[in-house]
Amino acid sequence: MRSTMQGTPLTVASILRHGVEVHGDRRVITATGDGFRRSTYEQVGRRCGQLANALRRLGIAGDDRVATFQWNNQEHLEAYAAVPAMGAVLHTLNIRLSAEQIRFIAGHAEDKAVIVDSSLVPLLARVLPGLDTVKVVLVTGDDGDLAPLEGSGKAVLRYEDVLGAESPEFAWTDADEDAGAAMCYTSGTTGDPKGVVYSHRSLYLHSMAACTGNGLGIAEQDRILPIVPMFHANAWGLPYAALMAGAELLMPDRFMQAAPLARMVHTERPTVAGAVPTIWNDVLLHTDKDSGLDFSSLRLVVCGGSAVPRSLMEAFENRLGVTILQAWGMTETSPMASVARPAVTAGPADAWRMRATQGRPVCGVEMRIVGDDGTPQPRDGQAVGELEVRGPWVTGSYYQVDDDARFHDGWLRTGDVGHISAEGFLTLTDRMKDVIKSGGEWISSVELESALAGHPDVFEAAVIAAPDERWQERPLAAVVLREGAIVSPGELRSWLSDKLPRWWLPERWTFVEEIPRTSVGKFDKKVLRGDYADGRLKVETLE
Amino acid sequence: MRSTMQGTPLTVASILRHGVEVHGDRRVITATGDGFRRSTYEQVGRRCGQLANALRRLGIAGDDRVATFQWNNQEHLEAYAAVPAMGAVLHTLNIRLSAEQIRFIAGHAEDKAVIVDSSLVPLLARVLPGLDTVKVVLVTGDDGDLAPLEGSGKAVLRYEDVLGAESPEFAWTDADEDAGAAMCYTSGTTGDPKGVVYSHRSLYLHSMAACTGNGLGIAEQDRILPIVPMFHANAWGLPYAALMAGAELLMPDRFMQAAPLARMVHTERPTVAGAVPTIWNDVLLHTDKDSGLDFSSLRLVVCGGSAVPRSLMEAFENRLGVTILQAWGMTETSPMASVARPAVTAGPADAWRMRATQGRPVCGVEMRIVGDDGTPQPRDGQAVGELEVRGPWVTGSYYQVDDDARFHDGWLRTGDVGHISAEGFLTLTDRMKDVIKSGGEWISSVELESALAGHPDVFEAAVIAAPDERWQERPLAAVVLREGAIVSPGELRSWLSDKLPRWWLPERWTFVEEIPRTSVGKFDKKVLRGDYADGRLKVETLE
Missing domain, CATH: 2.30.38.10 (Luciferase; Domain 3)
Known part of the structure; x- marks a missing residue:
């Protein structure tokens, strides 16, 4: 028995239309370094129309890929909305990848056009000549030198000039909801990057999930600060969810250091912010120096990308009165898959235990x-x-x-x-x-790292498997101490001893300046294991 | 370009699985008249498995329709979840329809089985012999006389006996999301009732929408009291949304009068409740008599089905501290289509103006x-x-x-x-x-009714078009006064005079004991117009 329901597809076009028609007076606010620029969704909607008309005129047709090489700002949001809504496919390039990776990814996706921030022109210039499929480059911002892009054989145009010549009216595409709308490549530490193609449907449903009360509960009264870059798994879907809900977006642009971020929270009063744990660690340190900052507007800080140490959550709660909500996902899951809201029926101790998981x-x-x-x-x-x-x-x-x-x-x-x-x-x-497999049993590197991060002298720690004759593998802890701190491996080991099984405790310890990271900011344990194998780490071994 | 996303369908089975697996300790609480009975979603999930196995054994296959003739209670929820999740189609019969309408509807839908509350056996008995397609009747509750159903030629079985013999394990159907999952007939005042077939997809998306912050924001911490019957447009989708979110359900069963409802709010502390304006009017009157009732648990009272007078919203806000949220929809829209949350940017006066609309x-x-x-x-x-x-x-x-x-x-x-x-x-x-068209211009009966309802002596009012020689049509107001109140048409007319355009004010007035209503509780203006045409109303005409 078929239903009698309408076959209305779930599309990015309908998210855009809803945001503009129903919440047209809500704003996107972008940091400019010395202030902020503000536009309403109604204005953004008109600029999306201009962008779509411009891309069409420049030859973007069908499901052509339009790449972005941009910070979190209004223009990136315009690409997020306009490119899929015109039927093309948004491809967010990760500016932190190597030139070789970017060339591979842009070539594999066959990107036809790139929208680039003027501040990123020098970075793009290094790879542009090798981007064979790219025909057009649009440069946002009215300053910046285009010279580095010349001689690449591509048409290089200023975004504002191009938009200014176009009509704001565009007939958005309500096409097949299973068609590709956006792409993101995962950059594993082994093998070539692999592409995930989000559909209109998946972006729509993911946005709805972010708006549900058990998700992030995003609604019109929210002001959302996505610090997680828009080239990382759609900035956790926050831009689309904001547009869907009519929530305001506070965009940090390239001002992603702890000081301007903390200042932005203080003056622009976001209700929700999202970033990886490292950023929140930095922000917390910053508030030690600048104690007059007001974080009371934040009803929720979403944190993911790697496990969130309970000590970080407690520090935010106790010192700033801000709740950190751990969420888990990956590029392949759009990314929001689970959220660590404690069960409603849990008491305080159980609630903390639940909050320290990857959630439900x-x-x-x-x-x-x-x-x-x-x-x-x-x-x-x-x-x-x-x-x-x-x-x-x-x-x-x-x-x-x-x-x-x-x-x-x-x-x-x-x-x-x-x-x-x-x-x-x-x-x-x-x-x-x-994984660390010791005597046939698994030892959790993540739990060891989280427990170590709770020590007052430890800034962060990574634990890897070291080959061991007797146990096959044993954990090795690489620790970054806080500035000026002095602590011995024995002291750290005894710190762990009442928190974890005795046989988990590492014998091998090394103190490092920083943990090597992947392009998406995760611990790169492959590098660490290589450093250890090649004898580049100075390791102390406890009895 | 196809996306790489999984083709996972949106189904009632996945709502059920999620509710049971992730929120298994949350409860359904059903009024019993002298108390409440409580089951967890985990228990409900096991009973759903038993129900599905039982229905299969009784011959329900494919997309067979299983009708319900039930109050709002746990067993009705079991049918809501199990029938679509097994691939069959839930058909909620409106117990308030005439025997003739029920026969027409059940025959048109070709219902194979009926699940009936024992308290409704006498009502079903009157129509059952005419329900030619029905083979099986399951009677919930362990009391009640089955004798009235005998001789109907149907298999009549006790629900609990049948479930008790079955396994709680059932392989739920994750079928085509566009397949029919549930049916509801609209009972217009003219013509035969017409059936709407909800799909798995439409029920799923509607539930998600109810869980979004701009919708009803339903989340695990909620306790939802659906007073709107589960045979009216899926009780506004509240049961499915509750299961999806792991919110608790407070079910009033047949105890739908103001006194037990107000008592249930006081003792069971719902956070969200939904009913038509008439019920809230009754509850408000009841609180005049029983002033010790605590309504503070209610974060939201959803109100729809007919326009909500601003006076009712103000009384709830001022006297009980409870926010009434007006929502609009119809059986054909699942039903939630718009919600009258004021714009975030609105000041107090604008906010009230927005709340008195059907919303965005x-x-x-x-x-x-x-x-x-x-x-x-x-x-x-x-x-x-x-x-x-x-x-x-x-x-x-x-x-x-x-x-x-x-x-x-x-x-x-x-x-x-x-x-x-x-x-x-x-x-x-x-x-x-x-519509009332006077001298070529529209007069809004709804606005006249709402303004009249604000008069302290008026309980409710309906306004219809009366034929008029000069103006083609003029409004006629049928007014129900509060008990003991005495007020003249002239006084009511002058009450309206500073609220609405002068040419809208009715000349024709009648005082009635009650406004005739349709089976779904709406004003039946067709009856009123007939009464007027046939001279059955005592009308006073002002100059």
Whole structure:
């Protein structure tokens, strides 16, 4: 029996239309270094029309890819909305990748045009000649030298000039909701980057999920500060969710250091902000120096990208009165898959325990833990295995790459290892490739790192597997101390001793200036393992 | 370019699975008259499995329709979840319809089974022999006499006996999301009732919309009291939204009078409640008598089904500290289409003005006002015409009936007349068929009724068109006074005189004991017009 419902597709065009028609007076506010510039969604909607007309005139047709090489600002939002809404595909390039990776990714996606921030022109100039498929470059901002882009053989135009010549009216595309709307490449530490193609449907549903009360509860009264870059998994979907809800967007542009961010929170009063733990750690340190800052507008700080140490959450709660909400996801999951809101029925101690996990799946996403033999494991908080996920905003393949090993019976194999409690809370203990297997049992590098980060002298710590004759592998802790702090491995080991099983405690310790990171800011343990193997780390071994 | 996203369908099965797996300890609480019975979603999930196995064993296959003839209670929720999740189609029968209408509807839908509350056995017994397609009747509750159903030629079984014999495990159907999941018939005042078939997709998206911050913001911490019957447009989607969010459900069963409802609010502390204005009017009167009741748990009272008088909203706000949120929709729109949350930027006076409208569309629904010639009208708060809506939870046809006149270029013609303001707020001024056209201009019966309802002596009022020689039509006001009140037509007319245009003020007045209502509780103006035409109303005419 068919339903009688309308077949209205879920599209980015309808998000844009809703934001502009129903919430047209809400604003996008972009940092300029010495102040802010402000536009309403109604104005953004008109500029989206101009951008779409301009791209059409410049030859963008069908599902052509339009790349962005931009900070978090109004113009990036315009590309987010206009490119998919005109039927083309938005491709957010990660400005922090190597030139070689960018060339590979832009070539693999066959990007036809690039929109670039004027401040990023020098960076783009280094790779542009190798971007064979790119025909047109639009440079946002009315300052900046275009000379570095000349001689690349591409048409190089100023974004504002081009938009100024166009009509704000455009007939947005309400096409097939399963068509590609946006792309993002994952930059694993091994192999070529792989592309995920989000559909109109997946972006729409993910935005709705972010607006639900069990998600982030985004609504018109919110003012959202996405610090996570818009070239990382759609800035966790915050820009689309804001447009859908009519929430205001506070855009930090390139002013992403702790001082201007903290100042932006103080003056522009966001209700929700999202960033990786490192940023919040920096912001917390900054508030030690600049204690007059008011963070009371923040009802929620969303934190993800890597495990959030409980000590960081407690410091935010106790010192700033701000709740950090841990969320988990990956590029392949759009990314919001789970959110660590404690169960309503939990007491304070249980609530803290739940908040320190990766959380419960948002409705739409299903999760399971699978053992070595591929069978689903019980939800008992004990059985450890690989996390698999499925749902309408989870990828089922990679763009033009066969990688069947990453999928299992229609579920995505995440490459993460962990367990799920009887209450449904996911705890990730490791990446598959970072697992430490000691005497046949798993040791969680993530839990060791989180416990170490709670020590007052520790800024951060990474734990890797060191080959061991007797146990096959044993943990090695690489620790970054806070400025001026002095502490011994023995003291750190005894700090851990009442928090974790005795046989987990590392014998091998090294103090480093910083932990090597991937282009998306995660610990690069492959580099660390290589440094250790090649004898580049100065390691102390406890008895 | 196809996306790489998984094709995971949006289904009632996935709502059920999520509620049970992620929020299994949240509860459904059903009034028993002298107390409450409580079950967790985990228990409800097991009973859903038993119900599905039982229905399968009793011959329910494919998309067979399973009808319900039930109050708002746990067993009705079980049917809501289990019937669509097993792939069959839930058909909620309106117990307040005439025997003739029920026979027509159940026959048209070809219902195979009926689940009936034991307290409704006598009512069902009157129509059951005529329900030719029905083979099985399941009677919930362990009391009640089944004798009235005997001799009907149907298998009559006790629900609890049948469930008790079954396994709680069932392989739920994650089928085509566009397949029919539930049916509801609209009972217009003219013509045969017409069926709307909700899809899994439409129920899923509607539930998500109810959970968004701009919708009802339903989340795990909520306790939801659906007073609107589950046989009226899915009780506004509250049961599915609660299961999706893990919110608790407080079910009033058949104890729907003001006294037990107010008592339930006091003791069970719902955060959200939904009912038509009449119920809230009754509850308000009741609190005059029983002043010790605590309503402070209610963060939101959702009110719809007919226009909500501002006086009612003000009384709730001022006397009980409770916010009434007006929402608009119809069976054909699942029903939530718009919600009258004031714009965030509005000051207090504007906020009240916005709250007294039918609100702004929730994301997913689009609205437009169309003139007599079919062209969309400007959003200026002035241009009046028929409201048309579209969206993924709006019907695009009726079940096995051709009624093309109700659709226009893919939009549903609502039969409602109104205007949309520049800020996007919809105001409905009339039903098309209840329009009063005086000297070529429209007079809004709804605004006259709302203004009259604000008079301290008026309980409620209905305004209809009376034929008039000079003006073609003039308004006639039928007024129900509060108990013991005495007021003259002249006084009421002068009460209106500073609130509405002078030429709108009725000359014709009648005082009645009650306003005739349709089976779904709306004013039945057709009956009123007939009474007037046939001289059955005692009308006073002012000069």
